Amino acid sequence: MLLGAIADDLTGATDLALMLSRGGMRTIQVIGVPRAEDVHVLSQHDAVVVALKSRTAPPQQAVTQSLASADVLREAGAHQLFFKYCSTFDSTDNGNIGPVTEALLAFLQTSMTLACPAFPANGRSVYQGHLFVGDTPLAESPMRNHPLTPMRDSNLVRVLQRQSEGSVGLVSYTSIDAGPVVIRKALMEAAAAGHLQVIVDALSDRHLLDIGQAADGMPLITGGSGVAMGLPANFIRAGLLHPAKPSSKLDAPRGRRAILSGSCSEATRAQIGAALEAGVPAREIDANALIAGNVRAEDLRDWALKQDSNRPVLIYSSANPKIIAEVQERHGRAEAGEAVEALFAKLGAMLADAGFTRLLVAGGETSGAVVQSLNVPGLAIGPEIDPGVPWTRSSGGRDVALALKSGNFGARDFFLKAWGLLQ
Template structure:
């Protein structure tokens, strides 16, 4: 039986988002266990202060997303969880029907909480909120690359508008002027705006890293936080200090041999990382969208080509399908979701073959692809190591402690991300 209560339980809407927030919680001083999928009711190690549960609820049917989230909340309750954090993407990825609104409504209703914050900001990665408007690298969300997202195109930059389209409960915009006032003034303002509503949401300004401390001080009484990972490190420091500075252990990130790298994302950042990697003269394999769709290229044929590089020449290899807008258009012409599913499954099969051949390092770009890979590999529990980029930690599967996984959201990481990953994990 676990001796300590779980200080924080986090539920993330995809795997890379879970790794993202886990890395900041670890940085903030909470030893963190990442669990893929709805956990079974097993014990959590005594030295773990935070658990992050990774779901695949971002684009799941609304009812399924709500059901899985509440089941995860109940699991965390059985382990004495003190506070909860519902983590979604820093670009508020959702459709007009959800899933952020319905999921958060259900959590507030289940836990009996009146309100919580909507805080997607992650300033270190260019996500900020000013006067209720979400910006991506200083560009309003609906004018950024997210306006053309294949699954969750963003049609507005105002969080209040986005959320109230998904939830019957109102949103209150809290501008930064309240950070310099006594806490009581902000509380009076929020209560006056929320008066008469069973539940509601508060959207605080968050433009700079130090704003996280102000937000945590203002809302320290809340049992539920929601947002991206921007609050995570500061909140971890706050609750670990409150609990007596529970110490954490550091996980080693080095491993022998080459890496299998799979890029399923079509984000601008990932396309830049692919091109940077290729410019350095490193090994790669480009999948033809047409050949993949008509099955003249399969996981088996691709593996036959890359196995020699990985296992005989002992060199890392990058496998990808899109490096330009033309490739993206070509793939999506076959059906956006259908082609995405086919590519994810192919890359996951390749990762499985690489692992079976003894490849210890697997690097994946793309949230959905990362989820497919971890599911195929069959790992469920992960410890969190040093980060390659903000929000992208090296993960160590508890079931295979000699293996290292680096799984990133498409938009994360600098141009040299793949090469940095190889260098940092080199033994």
């Protein structure tokens, strides 16, 4: 194995696995902390991406799971580790980006790493340490109302410093735009200045490729999937990787199609709107009715089975921020989120048992819940639907095709066009 990656949620892991696969790396995604007895199997791949559910876990739990994963990845031969988090830097003042990164630095006995969530293809850029979503500063974007990790500071140096013990620095645009030699020099200067973590600016794919080249040989890299764009080329230049051709179609199991959406992001709500306009059969889940016990997975499954088998069905709980705030105020943030996750987990398994073998799931927490209920141990990476979102097929366990979409990703017609890549 060349690269071992640890992602703090399932859709982020899939996003990263796609990026590495596009770069020619034979990549497998593992669900949950990998087992020590699977080291031999993992070592057969160029890259292994571990999908945890640690983004909003208590910090110590996130650290423990990440270190356990790192231990197995290193045992399997990983030359370099990558800690993957969201391109909108989803976290709180308690973590978990800072605590996990510092724990991995100590584990690897290395003194510094870079932090780069930028993903220009999806409108995420970093300038002078400030994260932008499109043309909008992070703190003014819809992420300011995220139900679990509201982002109300666009300055990533400040955000990361509040959740870290060591010093956080910045390598700004001037150095980044000058190319990999200058970037590497700036990173070395930051390390000499005592910074454990360094935010790096990035406005384009060229910047990401140059950052990746500058990071050649660094024991640990952290960021979104975008900065992984330049990593496969490092292994190719070193003669360690003979690139494989990524797939353009996914051989999917025969069966019916369903869309399960628990994301409340602006992008996902637009995708739901497009599906409704196109006449996709749909059922909306009312969170208040769900918590009151008036929504049953069995009834939703039965409704889905009655729809036209030649069309996908859409089941969603994706209210606007005002409704979300009202539900959370009435029932509590944790209870509301857990109720939705539990319903989709149960429903996902029921639909699979009923012959729905092609599932598109929107939202990181929802995707994690559904995959866990399906008892899928790993995913083989297929073709890209939109930047950051591929089709996958389960490797082991129940045979299903899965598209696991981060809430903020995908074009407006995502729910409609995804199915054309299956055969």
